[in-house]
Amino acid sequence: MPFTRISLLRGKSPEYLKALSDNFHRAMIETFDVPPDDRFQSIHQFDAGELIFDPTYLGGPRSDNFVFFEITIGKPRTAGMKQGFYRRLVQLLAEAPGIRPEDVMIVITATPPENISFSNGVIYDGIPGGAVHQREQA
Amino acid sequence: MPFTRISLLRGKSPEYLKALSDNFHRAMIETFDVPPDDRFQSIHQFDAGELIFDPTYLGGPRSDNFVFFEITIGKPRTAGMKQGFYRRLVQLLAEAPGIRPEDVMIVITATPPENISFSNGVIYDGIPGGAVHQREQA
Amino acid sequence: MPFTRISLLRGKSPEYLKALSDNFHRAMIETFDVPPDDRFQSIHQFDAGELIFDPTYLGGPRSDNFVFFEITIGKPRTAGMKQGFYRRLVQLLAEAPGIRPEDVMIVITATPPENISFSNGVIYDGIPGGAVHQREQA
DSSP: OOEEEEEEESOOOHHHHHHHHHHHHHHHHHHSOOOTTOOEEEEEEEOTTSEEEOSSTTSOOOOTTOEEEEEEESSOOOHHHHHHHHHHHHHHHHHTTOOOGGGEEEEEEEOOGGGEEOBTTBOOOOOSSSOOOOOOOO | OOEEEEEEESOOOHHHHHHHHHHHHHHHHHHSOOOTTOOEEEEEEEOTTSEEEOSSTTSOOOOTTOEEEEEEESSOOOHHHHHHHHHHHHHHHHHTTOOOGGGEEEEEEEOOGGGEEOBTTBOOOOOSSSOOOOOOOO | OOEEEEEEESOOOHHHHHHHHHHHHHHHHHHSOOOTTOOEEEEEEEOTTSEEEOSSTTSOOOOTTOEEEEEEESSOOOHHHHHHHHHHHHHHHHHTTOOOGGGEEEEEEEOOGGGEEOBTTBOOOSOSSSOOOOOOOO
């Protein structure tokens, strides 16, 4: 974790999508306490009429470059850290691939560690170092 | 918010999808305390074999017009409001685009306001009027 | 419920996807207290560059057969039951369609029963038997 679903209208180049993915992850590393190799994302490209968003509700004006990030986290973060992450994310995406801050929307959902299995049918017990320790369950 | 993922089998016309999107949003405005311009949805069209649902478990019989709504909300609603929304939604979808109530499934997930950034890397502070106020974080 | 989103790279045969779907559901029946007809899944096939995952973070090595399961549950389960489910799932998927345990990642999100309407705009009141009882709301 985190796992992030990225939603946008179809039509961007592979280079654009890579820059989007890379800078999203960079914002997570810099400001959201995410290790560099903790990278799990999916990119959903929607056809016209399949991604519907109001142009001015609580922000915008939103354009067809609108991008929506849904992030599932396993470890809690403070409100201050979230705010810092949102700010850094829009900064980096403006640099590359050149997305206006008005076009960036983010929603975070949290779930506890026992609700996550990264691999091999085990639950990570939280001990740093990257190894997977199987937690014995009652 | 709310943000809603709409899932159904591929093959409906653009007019059908628009009516589905419009009447879903109308139900939210009428019964779920959602402002008219607070509209954020994605429509996922699945090929045969990619959307799997039991025809009679706890309802149905479900047909190939089955539609699944996953709604993420930021503001809490009462159980009574949710029940009223579910009822109104199936009424409106039966009118247009003509979906049977048996074919409508809904799941709501909640997340707190600090977990949402609508635009510009800021968190909405809850003051009505549509303007985005940046909340200063500790 | 549960409702499960299954994400993987495009290119598998319909038989592979059916085996994946069937054995996922079998693990739920055997170890996760799910009735046999309580089956609701979506399968998202991603093109190259659209499903991004680190090969070795907390497990792996992950290959292009990586599959990610996001499960939304309405009824709570114990940590012990979750661990048993993760173990059984990787066992069954190794049997068919032949997915390595290193390639299996699972995230569970929970939501309360009033947040779910299976059909007909009503909330299931929890009485076994498969009938849908409408719960009168205040």
